[in-house]
Amino acid sequence: DAGVIQSPRHEVTEMGQEVTLRCKPISGHDYLFWYRQTMMRGLELLIYFNNNVPIDDSGMPEDRFSAKMPNASFSTLKIQPSEPRDSAVYFCASSLLGRGETQYFGPGTRLLVL
């Protein structure tokens, strides 16, 4: 198995631009998680899906952030408009059952908003 795949691996953009991050979970996994990692705040859960349905988006910082999962093999996290404080590493993870199950992480997308 290829593991969780994220793209792009690096993204540099200017403030105000739209940013779209992509994730392909491990085939057969029912849960997908989006995390953000910064030096100041550590690792934060933004949102997670079960069978393509958003379950908990309480970690999404504000309305500029949105996430979708149109099918079992693809999810996007969009930031519109982006701001410099959104600069972080964004990780996608997937797991088989969710509760108590091991989460497998992708390599992350390093986002820099200038």
Added chain:
Amino acid sequence: GEDVEQSLFLSVREGDSSVINCTYTDSSSTYLYWYKQEPGAGLQLLTYIFSNMDMKQDQRLTVLLNKKDKHLSLRIADTQTGDSAIYFCAESSSNTGKLIFGQGTTLQVKP
């Protein structure tokens, strides 16, 4: 609420044992995890322990769980320079199934 705490930094000499400590608050957590993050990479699952266990050993790794004190530790025997990384402790929330991560412990291994 749920919270996981770790010390931020640990420095050891190559060949010594490393012990990374973690405390958590959710006494009903089912699983507790240790993840490793190398520079520029994602988090990699190292090991996990079920909450009804006291100890789990996996090659150079030993996990100890003190459920009464809500204390988890990871011992790395014969620490190597390749073990230098950030180590995250995490508990699975019994209410939501989410993982709650600590802030990570940076392990520095000196040759």
